[in-house]
Amino acid sequence: MRSTLIVTVLVVVLNPASSALSDEEIPLANPGFERVAPDDSVIDWSRDIERSSEGSTVVASTDTVHGGVGSLRLAVRGHGTVTAESSPVVLEVGKLYRLSAWIRTEGAISDAMTKYPTAVPACLTMASFPFTNHSQAVGGNSDWTRVESLFFATQREDRVRLHLGRNGNARGSAWFDDVRLDRVDDITEYIPLETVRWSGKGFRYNDRGWIVVHIEGEPYERGHQYGSLVAEEIVSYIGKLGLLANEAEPEAGWRRLRFECDTLFLRTYDEEYLREMKGIADGAAAAGAEAWGRSLDLVDIVTINSVVDLGQLEDAIEVTPNALTGEAFVAPDEEIGIAPEKHSCSAFAATGPATTTGDIVFGQIFMWGGYTGVHWNVIADVIPAEGHRLVYHTFPGGIHSGADFYLNSAGIIIGETTVSQTPWEPDSTPQSNRIRKAAQYASSIDDVERILWDGNNGMYTNDWPIADIKTGEVAILLLGTHSKKLWRTGEDMAPFGTPGFLWANNNNRDPEVRKEYLAQPYDRPFDLMYSPWNRDIAFNEFYKKNAGAIDAMAGVDLWATSPINRAHACDGKITTTEMAEQMVFLAHHGKVTLREKFPTKGWRYLPDLPGAEPHLSLGYATLSPIHVNEQLQTLRDERVGTDEAFEKPELVLGALESEFEIEREDLWRRTVFPASPAESWFISASAAYWQILDGLDDDPAVAAGELGDALADLSVRYLYTVSREGDLAALDAHRAYDRYGPYLVPRIKGTFALHQLRLLLGNERFLDVMRKVHQRFAELEMSTADFIAVAEEVSGEPLDGFIRQWLEREGLPLLVPSIEVKEAKKGWKLKLKSAQGDPAYRVVTHVEVTMEDERILKRVEIDGETEVEFLFDEKPTRVVFNALDDVPVPRENFYVWKNFIDDFHSTLIVYGTASQIEANHTLARRWQRLVADTYVEILPPLVKDAEIDQLQAETHDLMVFGTLNDNYFFDRLEGLGIEIGRGHFTFRGRSYSDPDDGLFAVLPNPFNPEKVLYLIAGNSAMELFKMTSAYHRGIPSWAVFKGDDIADRGFFEPEGHVIDLE
DSSP: OOOOOOOOOOBOSOOTTOOSSOOEEOOOSSTTOOOBOTTSOBTTEEEEEEEESSOEEEEEESSSOSSTTOEEEEEEEEEEEEEEEEOOEEOOTTOEEEEEEEEEEEEEEEOTTOOSSOOEEEEEEETTSOTTOOOOOBOEEEEEEEEEEEEEOOSSEEOEEEEEEESSOEEEEEEEEEEEEEEOOOGGGTSOGGGOEEETTEEEEEETTEEEEEEEESHHHHHHHHHHHSHHHHHHHHHHHHHHHOSSOHHHHHHHHHHHHHHHTGGGSOHHHHHHHHHHHHHHHHTTOEETTEEOOHHHHHHHHHHHHHHTHHHHHHTSOOTTTTOOOSOGGGOOOOOOOOOOEEEEEEOGGGBSSSSOEEEEEEBOOHHHHTTOOEEEEEEESSSOOEEEEEOTTOSSOSSOEEEETTSEEEEOEEOSOOOOOTTSBOHHHHHHHHHHHOOSHHHHHHHHHTTBOOOSOEEEEEEETTTTEEEEEEEOSSOEEEEETTTOSOTTSSTTEEEESSOOOOHHHHGGGOOOGGGOOOOOSOOOOHHHHHHHHHHHHHTTOBOHHHHHHHHTSTTTSOTTBOEEEEEEHHHHTTTOEEEEESOTTOOOBOOBTTOTTSBOOTTOOOBOOOOEEEEOHHHHHHHHHTTGGGOOOOGGGGOOOEEEOGGGGGGGOOOGGGSOOSOBEESSGGGHHHHHHHHHHHHHHHTOOSSHHHHHHHHHHHHHHHHHHHHHHHHHHOOOOGGGOOOOSSOSHHHHHHHHHHHHHHHHHHHHHOHHHHHHHHHHHHHHTBTSEEOHHHHHHHHHHHHOSOOHHHHHHHHSOOSOOOEEEEEEEEEETTEEEEEEEEEEOSSOOEEEEEEEEEOSSEEEEEEEEEESSEEEEEEESSOOOEEEETTTOOSOOOOSOOOOTTHHHHTGGGEEEEEOOSTTHHHHHHHHHHHHHHHIIIIIOSOOOEEETTTOOHHHHHHSEEEEEEETTTOGGGGGOOSOOEEEOSSOEEETTEEEOSTTEEEEEEEEETTEEEEEEEEEEESSHHHHHHHTSSOOTTOOSEEEEETTEEEEEEOOOOTTSEEEOO
């Protein structure tokens, strides 16, 4: 609970020269807007998009510049949007680039009501960016601000775009200057090594909700890498599959699934894939993966790879003939038919006359139940010892996609949409084996057809969209059990009446394959005729509108529409010939309509079952596995260690143990009355200190931490109160109706007076004093002098000055420690000097001294200028002075979470609007309602990070909310004592790089230290959801989250009280 680590390093300012490797600047015409045409337009830049209620402006400016003599001004009158576009630039597909510029704004405000997508004011994009992606935005009245966007190129020829109003309306003016485009050679700028996990030649990292896993080698070797890298995720997925199989007894449900898959499928897999799955099982087990108390094994991994086939078995049996097929034994009105889930996936493949360039554009949407669908967030990049390199979208431990989406190094792209299930052939090969084999070994559309057909067991009947970027041909293979149909543009450019454009959406179009449904129960008639569904019509409408102009962005826009994208959609993928040549593709985590799915009781798409998680929309990621692998493999020797190296040593109390052993029966009883208001300090303090001591744990080490937390809480409450209301002496207590201080300050000062008295006298004499006082004055009036007289009588010591120093003075002691360590004949000598401010106090406190394997607590009595020495066997590495907050002292940061309740009317929630804007916006709204429902009953206003201005920042408490690399406001904060990276953070000397790490910190507002900053940040959007799903009342000044649990919490120590000796 209590931590004493601290770090004072801060890295939050964008640094254009932060890379260890030099960047290569890409030539960009007129990037500083110096060359201007006679009509004041800027040469080599053009107006690309304009929509406004009262007009817009794109014009050169010479009176507002960042560098040189010119800038470009975009302005919108009324409301609307305007975009300027550069002349073409040439990039290398798959490589990493940085787009940057300086932006200044006046009155630039975007539409606050927009959602799905959320509008932002001024920002940068490339023409190739999906609508979900843009640089950090700038708005309000902002001085020149540098923004940037890191991206993998997806097309050779691209253009820079400057926006005022992106994804919605805006108003005001924005100036752009010094635009720059660089190729970035340091991959760690995009994927910090802190966030990479390694296993042999394999590794994993996270990108916008995707777990990207690279594995390579022989089957068992690559499987072992895979299993060790996603062990936790495999266990979670298995748990949910078991629950869906048997909600009352998930373990029994999983046993049944294991038995069925072992019986029906395991022995039909190729040896290569059984070896790979065995490696996955062993790798996961070696990483600690267990299911219901036992280590994972081969059958577990075969089962998770076969449940897709198994899930179709019921429908397959329905249409698989038997000896009695066709005979009716019940009345026709009692016939029962099981309707298949008709709307599962959507896909298209476009080429030739349908596309802008004549090259291929390919897309696929995966639709699945959200309870397990959230786990289909793995991108596997596999370099097998034999066959082609392949990349596919899958679930943890998946040797095949199941989604389905594949690219291979032979230029083959494969997608899939399920159609109604055809009969089952039990002695054949599972679909999961055949499609993995096709993706790994196929070099042509014919190869894909042959491999999928060979040993076909009929399970998971699908339309398989296929593309070959070498030939430019696209096809759809409808694979039944005994019949199949291949439509291919090499034979007929317009099999569906849309030249160069093929689509699939679960609707079986072939009469021969449809005949496989004839084995109906009771020989009921089956409608063989094809009828279009609404998605068929929508695909046709898309083609009519975009024929000859289909490109990646047209595909992105299509995926964001309904009915193409439905309520249970999980993602969207897009690639093109240019991208697929480098095995690059766009992948959107969550529905591309951007509407999130949250667990809801009774909702079939995401029921609120145990372990249910939301499916958040996180924008498009660009996956570039070839380039990323090449770059990261060169950095293997620089891999970053794990957090285990930062575990705190054990706290050793030694002879001080008895100080924290309080017998409850020895505490005082009954209540004393005050002789005057001046004695309020004792009445309140005796009750408060009794509660503190009574609540301490029986373990002395735990009790020490609890006591320190309680005293720290009192100390910061005092400091917050007097910062708002002013100070007073404890003896000046009085009743007040307009402020808290006249009650709180005497109570807090009095509690510290009693605590200091206990430390001075020891437990036995102190408790004797308190019992005597409460016996003698029980329900009688007592003065401060009476209390001191009894204390001196019982203890036999003069205590008047020691007690009154806490009651008669305003303010707090000022203790300034210094440490000197020298090697001695036997061990190490530590000299502690403590200077004081005026007036000096006589106090007792504790010093915590850290060695390599332990932390030792020492008692120190200070009276004026004090010097003490200690001898240790090992060299001390750190000293924490006043380690248990025994003495309340001034501190720069005294804010805690409960201060929000003190002044909630002045709080703004500032949410991030960069790469994961929709998730940040949605989670900020949910948090806004949660804090209102918990106590305050008002909705703190939401403000976009780009639009908060200096005046708002100075006059409000700020609740800065978002994932670390998504909230541009984080880059404008100074003095946090936090090192913020891309998807990771360092706090108090420890690195946190897991996606399920989060940080909650309460700090002085850097724009106005008299206001508060509440930092709520997660390494991922899912972690942000988990840490804000409940209102945690007990957070002090900071808390580190792991998932939805608080892993550590504490207070910020006073300045100079933590002294590192190394």
